[in-house]
Amino acid sequence: MTRPRPEPVQVVKERRDRALELLVKGVPYARFMGIEFDRRGDELTAIMHYDEKLIGNPFLPALHGGAIASFLEMTAIIGLSWQTLWDDIETGRTAAEDLSPETMPRLPKTIDFTVDYLRAGLPRDAYARARVNRSGRRYASVHVEAWQDNRDKLFAQATGHFLMPSKNGNGAHVG
Secondary structure: OOOOOOOOHHHHHHHHHHHHHHHHHOOHHHHHHOEEEEEEOOEEEEEEOOOHHHEEEOOOOEEOHHHHHHHHHHHHHHHHHHHHHHHHHHHOOOOHHHOOOOOOOOEOEEEEEEEEEOOOOOOOOEEEEEEEEEEOOOEEEEEEEEEOOOOOOEEEEEEEEEEOOOOOOOOEOOO
């Protein structure tokens, strides 16, 4: 009995990158906010690039609380969606050429989202990572942490609960 030959690394990388690109492109607000995602294996880091339009208090200056909350919520939703896609991407059940906006799963819907503003967001790039605490067929819980210059000095964190899209198509569609 012979084991199947593993896929070339480049094929797996292209499939992962294509899936992430489609997830993020499915949320036009991410582009408006200057949010990108850096992928290292299965770990995503969200990056909100600094822009003057993100300033809420020009006297400090500090990032607007709504911009911070949006950044954290988007990080949670994309991180949760990425985790649900991961098995299909890794097993090769989904080929890179099969990925399109029409074949992407629907995004989870926010049930509630609580943000803790720990310190002022400075006028510079911000980073965030989501950790999925629980993900079931109907419900998911996600925690997000955001920092700027030092990962140990968070400027905001959030916890969100999400309604997972059903397999029959109910939910918010990507794209």
